[in-house]
Amino acid sequence: MIFRNFFLPHKDTHKKAHLISWEAILIYILLFILLQVGFSIVGYAKPGVLGISGDIDQKKLIELTNVEREKQGLPPVAENAALDQAAALKAQNMFQENYWAHFAPSGKTPWDFILGSGYKFTYAGENLAKNFYSSDEVVSAWMASTTHRENLLNPKYQDIGIAVVEGVLNGQKTTLVVQEFGTTENLPGQPLVNVSGKQTVVPIQEYNQKPELLAAVQTPLSGKPLLDPYSFSRTASLGLISLMVILLVADFIILKKRGVFRIASSRVAHMAILGVAAATLLNSNPGVIL
Amino acid sequence: MKPLNILIIAILIYLVWAIWHHRRDKSLTLVILMEYILLAGLVLILILGIYV
Numbered sequence: 001m002i003f004r005n006f007f008l009p010h011k012d013t014h015k016k017a018h019l020i021s022w023e024a025i026l027i028y029i030l031l032f033i034l035l036q037v038g039f040s041i042v043g044y045a046k047p048g049v050l051g052i053s054g055d056i057d058q059k060k061l062i063e064l065t066n067v068e069r070e071k072q073g074l075p076p077v078a079e080n081a082a083l084d085q086a087a088a089l090k091a092q093n094m095f096q097e098n099y100w101a102h103f104a105p106s107g108k109t110p111w112d113f114i115l116g117s118g119y120k121f122t123y124a125g126e127n128l129a130k131n132f133y134s135s136d137e138v139v140s141a142w143m144a145s146t147t148h149r150e151n152l153l154n155p156k157y158q159d160i161g162i163a164v165v166e167g168v169l170n171g172q173k174t175t176l177v178v179q180e181f182g183t184t185e186n187l188p189g190q191p192l193v194n195v196s197g198k199q200t201v202v203p204i205q206e207y208n209q210k211p212e213l214l215a216a217v218q219t220p221l222s223g224k225p226l227l228d229p230y231s232f233s234r235t236a237s238l239g240l241i242s243l244m245v246i247l248l249v250a251d252f253i254i255l256k257k258r259g260v261f262r263i264a265s266s267r268v269a270h271m272a273i274l275g276v277a278a279a280t281l282l283n284s285n286p287g288v289i290l
Numbered sequence: 291m292k293p294l295n296i297l298i299i300a301i302l303i304y305l306v307w308a309i310w311h312h313r314r315d316k317s318l319t320l321v322i323l324m325e326y327i328l329l330a331g332l333v334l335i336l337i338l339g340i341y342v
Contacts, residue, residue, distance in 0.1 A: 032339060276296075
């Protein structure tokens with residue numbers, strides 16, 4: 001097998017380069033499946049080796065939240081120590097019970113953490129975020145989602161508490177952001193909590209009974225994860241797409257120069273779908289909000 | 291619309307167009323069809339790798 005045939009069409013048969021043949025595409029598919037399986041195995045066998053390490057600042061998140069509120073003519077929310085503690089307790093519990101949700105598998109509710117830290121709210125709300133690289137990205141993602149935006153720009157809130165906690169979730173190191181809002185102002189009706197755009201009435205017996213919560217214990221994590229699976233997959237994917245597009249263009253130019261017509265699949269269609277994939281990859285972000 | 295939904299729509303258009311184009315052209319062979327299907331599969335796996 002001649003080396004140049006991997007990259008250029010065959011000089012006699014005009015067969016397309018090996019690296020853009022269907023056999024090669026099948027190998028790429030298998031390799032990428034293997035990569036994802038490998039990430040899952042490593043995450044399971046060595047938790048914390050893989051993950052995303054963000055540079056998120058708690059104070060900056062509060063500042064950016066207030067900037068967004070002020071843009072809408074709303075009063076700023078003030079940092080509250082009890083809500084900060086509630087957010088920290090919630091984040092720690094998410095790592096301990098290994099879940100990504102507003103309600104814990106053990107039955108703990110968002111208001112358990114808020115009431116447990118001594119904040120007697122009449123109206124409260126919670127926003128969550130994980131796998132973001134910066135504070136701006138977190139607030140932008142919340143603002144882009146209708147339900148999170150409504151929570152962030154709710155005029156009823158007076159106080160805010162935020163925790164940015166690093167830990168291992170589902171085998172991968174991540175930075176969790178928990179944002180708690182609240183007000184203690186007397187409002188008509190029963191206490192409410194706004195979660196994912198849904199207002200939940202807090203049962204009065206739960207409201208009056210302060211839940212017992214263990215203090216958040218910060219387990220220091222040693223250094224950054226060895227590999228960011230998101231960046232690795234993204235770079236590898238973009239590299240493969242670029243290689244395939246270059247080879248398709250080379251195939252087109254060479255066959256045109258040779259004056260050869262070959263019955264084959266459309267290079268333009270292939271380049272178009274690869275272009276859509278590249279654009280999707282370039283605009284992607286590993287961050288998730290809840 | 292979410293990027294993943296846009297990509298799935300693009301893949302469907304790509305496959306439907308490929309079959310329509312090659313049938314009209316009378317050039318639809320198993321190898322050609324397989325190339326389109328495999329490339330669509332590859333694109334989907336590359337994107338799912340970062341979204342899931």
